[in-house]
Amino acid sequence: MADVEALWKKLQGAANCKSLLKKHLTPDLFTKLKGLKTKFGGTLADCIRSGCENPDSGVGIYACDPDGYTVFAPVLDAVIKDYHKVDKLNHPTPNFGKEKITFPNLDPSGEMIVSTRVRVGRSHDSYGFPPVITKEDRVNMEKITVAALSTLEGPLKGTYYPLTGMSKEVQKQLTDDHFLFNDSDRFLKAASGYDDWPTGRGIFHTPDKKFLVWVNEEDHLRLISMQQGGDLKEVYLRLVSAIETMEKKLSFAKRDGLGYLTFCPSNLGTTLRASVHIKIPKLAATPEFKEFCDKLNIQARGIHGEHTESVGGVYDISNKRRLGLSEFDAIMEMKNGVEAVIKKEKELSGK
Numbered sequence: 019m020a021d022v023e024a025l026w027k028k029l030q031g032a033a034n035c036k037s038l039l040k041k042h043l044t045p046d047l048f049t050k051l052k053g054l055k056t057k058f059g060g061t062l063a064d065c066i067r068s069g070c071e072n073p074d075s076g077v078g079i080y081a082c083d084p085d086g087y088t089v090f091a092p093v094l095d096a097v098i099k100d101y102h103k104v105d106k107l108n109h110p111t112p113n114f115g116k117e118k119i120t121f122p123n124l125d126p127s128g129e130m131i132v133s134t135r136v137r138v139g140r141s142h143d144s145y146g147f148p149p150v151i152t153k154e155d156r157v158n159m160e161k162i163t164v165a166a167l168s169t170l171e172g173p174l175k176g177t178y179y180p181l182t183g184m185s186k187e188v189q190k191q192l193t194d195d196h197f198l199f200n201d202s203d204r205f206l207k208a209a210s211g212y213d214d215w216p217t218g219r220g221i222f223h224t225p226d227k228k229f230l231v232w233v234n235e236e237d238h239l240r241l242i243s244m245q246q247g248g249d250l251k252e253v254y255l256r257l258v259s260a261i262e263t264m265e266k267k268l269s270f271a272k273r274d275g276l277g278y279l280t281f282c283p284s285n286l287g288t289t290l291r292a293s294v295h296i297k298i299p300k301l302a303a304t305p306e307f308k309e310f311c312d313k314l315n316i317q318a319r320g321i322h323g324e325h326t327e328s329v330g331g332v333y334d335i336s337n338k339r340r341l342g343l344s345e346f347d348a349i350m351e352m353k354n355g356v357e358a359v360i361k362k363e364k365e366l367s368g369k
């Protein structure tokens with residue numbers, strides 16, 4: 019209890035903090051929630067530690083485990099509604115809309131889009147999230163995930179490479195090439211995301227690295243499809259095929275109204291982030307860039323992941339909304355946003 023009180027005091031003292039945690043964890047709610055525990059043993063302190071220690075957090079709260087979304091719903095629901103801009107938590111049942119994906123390459127000339135990537139997160143429903151799991155849990159989860167992955171066939175057939183024992187050079191190269199994660203996000207670190215690093219973590223990928231799975235990074239699983247250029251249709255359909263196959267092999271955490279559950283509430287619902295790395299030096303230099311993206315429900319990031327800077331006018335543009343819409347709608351929102359970005363960049367370049 020001393021822990022949660024100290025964290026609360028820190029949050030209260032952070033005058034410039036603009037996180038959703040600070041906005042929605044009222045003194046009343048704090049009093050109501052501070053002594054509760056989930057069935058995985060998770061506490062409010064486990065959820066808010068990162069946001070209290072990093073007052074510059076945008077969201078500031080993680081779920082300690084799948085049950086945290088129920089036990090700490092009074093604060094998490096408010097944060098979720100605010101982040102995803104929804105009034106109600108009535109996420110629809112999954113709908114990938116495979117038969118409706120007929121659009122052509124988003125950048126047939128290949129001049130602007132460097133690469134396209136779509137990812138989803140999935141959580142084992144019988145394990146907690148990083149703040150409440152042990153080293154043994156991580157190893158067990160790795161085992162069941164890898165066993166399921168090893169049954170994939172055809173274009174999804176690949177090999178699992180554990181982080182333990184992987185040389186620093188190989189790790190760096192894979193990370194620089196945008197395939198692998200690292201342990202450098204201070205928000206995730208404060209949320210126990212890197213405890214027992216690198217035990218239980220690894221990457222599965224096909225020989226061509228077009229389908230990859232991150233094991234025990236931020237989420238228990240991240241399924242990723244990516245390739246050079248702007249063929250979003252090919253990238254998305256490959257991912258859907260992988261999701262449908264993995265669903266049959268593992269049991270994932272879901273909640274009515276919230277969709278698939280992930281460690282960070284910003285990811286739940288579809289858990290889908292579809293992005294392009296795209297050269298937009300002109301548009302990005304305009305003062306209205308952020309507003310332009312906001313209006314289209316898209317988000318711009320640097321090209322080495324969230325909280326990084328752009329390099330040479332190349333930005334990561336992705337759908338911002340993941341909850342309250344279907345996977346198909348999330349993909350269409352990203353596609354329409356990217357098309358608008360391309361049009362604007364061309365206009366500004368006089369093309």
Ligand SMILES: Nc1ncnc2c1ncn2[C@@H]1O[C@H](COP(=O)(O)OP(=O)(O)OP(=O)(O)O)[C@@H](O)[C@H]1O
Pocket residue numbers: 133134135137193195196197198236244291293294295319321322323324334
């Ligand atoms: N369209 C893309 N093409 C190539 N690499 C990409 C693309 N989008 C993202 N990446 C790479 O994927 C890695 C992970 O990025 P990042 O952490 O921003 O997103 P994420 O995996 O979707 O997770 P989160 O949103 O939780 O941070 C980074 O190396 C990033 O450069």
